Amino acid sequence: MENVAKDDTSFGEGLLLRVGLNDNKAGMKGLDKEKINKIIMEASKGSKFYENELKKDQQVNKRIEKMLELKNKITDQHIMKAQLQVDKIAMELDQRRDLSCTIVHIDMDAFYAAVEMRDNPDLRDKPIAVGSLSMLSTSNYHARRYGVRAAMPGFIAKKLCPHLVIVPLNFQKYKEESKKVREILVEYDPHFMPMGLDEAYLNITEHLEERKNWDEEKRRHLIPTYSSALNDEQEHPQSTSLVKSVVFGTSAEDVVEEIRFRVEQKTGLTASAGIAPNTMLAKMCSDQNKPNGQYRIPPERDAVMNFIKDLAIRKVPGIGKVTEKMLKALGIVTCTDLYQQRALISLLFSETSWRNFLEISLGLGSTHLERDGERKSMSTERTFNEISATEQYSLCKELCSDLAEDLKKEGLKARTVTLKLKNVNFEVKTRATTVMSAISTEEEIFAVAKDLLRWEMESVAPLPLRLRLMGIRVSGFLNEEEKKYQQKSIVNFLESGKQVSASRFFSRKSTDENLPKASESFFNKKRAISQKASQGLSLNESSKKLNLQDTGLVPLVDQAKDNECQIFICPVCFEEHQSSTLEAFNRHIDKCLAGTLEKDDGEMANIGISWENTIDKPVEREKQRM
Structure with a gap:
């Protein structure tokens, strides 16, 4: 380990924070951290994974240098x-x-691995992980004793545990099991908040009040058991089913034990849980007695x-x-x-x-579970071995289908679609498009996402786009007021004298009196100022027609001309800009965004640094779980 530190004097400790053993995770306590880290570093060196982590660590070091200065x-x-x-x-x-709420965090134990062990008993006593040699999504508790964890490349995990069994991902199976768990959770909190496939938050405050008046029978649950009986005719043991029952109490601990009991009876899988006055504490509590345990912080x-x-x-x-x-x-x-x-x-x-x-x-956190229009975003992602372009499009469509299903369940419509890609060099890129008319169906989401993916493919052509992860996120959900006025506002914004070259986002006209006044005053004033300033300018009559389906930005078309002219509305400064190509307009947006960022940083206090991105945000996904 000393040799490693000498080789990486300037960043060794920080790099170990990135790629080394995190013994704060469940199942990782008491391990030989120095030995495991040495194996990880030796196995990583020279790999694309190592080079990418080293690059990220050096970027963080620069931030730290500025902070210390x-x-x-x-x-x-x-x-x-x-x-x-x-x-x-x-x-x-x-x-x-x-301290008035009782929040519960339910976390399935090593979910993907647990499903695979249940379905294949031969795996139950072996160290296994789910994923590939490129990246693991989770590992069972046997594998964790060797330092094998989620979000670790499989080739490194094999160095830590040579007899590790790596099982390919099967998301369809995991989704089916997750659905069974959710069917139970909704009985305790109709507005529970799922987080990926394997965890959820519940507010059981109301349930506890109702439960006080329940009689014993309503709190009774059956336990099917089996015993061997001798068959006189065949003279060999034969299984016969018996039924026992268990009655749960009325306290918060009793309710959570009941939930975990029902989950195990229905799925054959165990769950851990945390009970606390807010979501932050509840999540930390669920990690206290893993696996198959629970912990409560009194209010x-x-x-x-x-x-x-x-x-x-x-x-x-x-x-x-x-x-x-x-x-x-x-x-x-x-x-x-x-x-x-x-x-x-x-x-x-x-x-x-x-x-x-x-x-x-101070131990403070949210007591409100964000649902429906309050939710900021929804996403899903997959890690995989390198796949072809055709397979990338198929996976993109599958991810869009998953999101569309979730959006339908929650009655949401989104304006922004973001594509997340991680290439074989572990470099992550995100590309986003905001459309004027909110979308929610698989076809609508995929129409936007596939164009973002195609642009990335074209950017590296003639070489193939080599990926190891793809994710789709939708955000910018409409609230109830926006749902009511969305279509009318957009059409009025374009005004009667102008039209859009692609009509899929606009299905009907509307009148001024149906518009919210705030939208009228802001957008129309912006456009009026811009139009007045541009009077006398000759429009570029030879500009090409823009297909709106290829972008989230809306070109305005002057009907007074025989030929169409592209007048773009900048989503940053809200000014109109004439451009002969989309590329030219995109350059303006880049400059506009850069100017906005510089302005935000400049407005910080005399002593202070603005770096919101240094706070690691929870990954929105069908997540890679510990």
């Missing part, structure tokens, strides 16, 4: 002033602490603070390896450290980030 400029006076401001906010947050402030006190920051949902390294550079390892350094953090991080850290250090 700024830290050196901070005076005691700055700290004292910041301390007063942050303490005032902390006091207000603490006074608003809500008391002292109990919450005692739980948080010595908790490693890496155990907090949303804090990943990047944030962990940045905080560690400031000497922050536990949630107590996070609170003690609250003034310094407020000077080094953006307001959104340091407020989030402050809430974490």
Whole structure:
């Protein structure tokens, strides 16, 4: 291990945070961390995975250097002033602490691996992982004793555990099992919030109130058992079914035990659970007694603070390896450290980030499960061995179908489609398109996503697009008011004298009186100013007609001319721009976005850094689970 550290003096420790053993994860405690990390580093070196992780780590190092440079400029006076401001906010947050809800986080144990072991008993006592030599999605608890984990390349896992069995992914099977679990959860909270296939949040506060009035029979569940009986005629044992029953109590612990019992009876799979006053704490609790266990934090402030006190920051949902390294550079390892350094953090991080850290250090989290229009996004992704272009399109359509099904269940329509790609060099790209008319069906989502995928294929032509992961995310959901006025607003925005070259997004006309006044005043004023400024300019009559299905941006067509002219509305500055090609307009958007980002950074306080992206956001997906 010392040799590794010497070879990688400038980044060794940080690189180990990225690729090494994370012993904060369930099933990883008590392992020989130094031995495992040495094997990982030796197996990784020279691989594309290693080079990509090294590149990312060096980028994080540059952020840390800037942060520490700024830290050196901070005076005691700055700290004292910041301390007063942050303490005032902390006091207000603490006074608003809500301990009235009972939130439950259900987390299936090693879900994909558990399904495979159930269906193939020969695998039950073997270390197995689900995925491929390129990347693993999860591992069972036997494999975790060797340091094998999710999001680890299979070829490295094989070095840690040579007799590891790697089972290919079977998402259709996992989705069917997930559906069975959800059918149970909905009985306890009709508005429960699923997170991927293998976990969910429930608010059982109302259920607990109702349950107090339930008699024993309503809380009774049958347990089918089997015994051997002697068949007199055939003179050999024969199985006969018996039925026993169990009655669960009315407390929160009893309810969660009942849920876990029913899940195991229905699927043959175990689940762990956390019970707490908010979602953040509930998720951390579900990891306490894995596998097949549960843990509760009582709804008391002292109990919450005692739980948080010595908790490693890496155990907090949303804090990943990047944030962990940045905080560690400031000497922050536990949630107590996070609170003690609250003034310094407020000077080094953006307001959104340091407020989030402050809430974490106080054990505060959401008690509201976002549903329907409140939800920000919905996504799914797959990891796979390298596949052909045809197979990439097929997978893209399958992902769009999954999302369309989820959107239909929740009655949502989205404006933005994002394509996430990870190539064989482990480089990640995201490409997004926002359409003017919200979409929800498989055909609509795929029409946008396949164009994004095609553009990426063309960008590397004549070479093939070599991928190892693909994901689709939809966002920008309509709220109820927007659903009501969406179509009318868009058509009015284009005005009666103009039309769109592709009509699939616009099916009918509308009148001014049906429009929301806010939309009229904002967009029409913007357009009026732009039109006035451009009077007298000759329109480019030779510009090509733009197919709206190839972009989320809407060209306006001047009907007074025999030939069409492309006038684009910039989604950033909302100004009209004449362009002969889409590429020219895209260059304007790039500049506009860059200017916006520079402006946002420039508006930070005299002492502060704006880097929202340093907070590792939870991956939205059919996720790769530990």
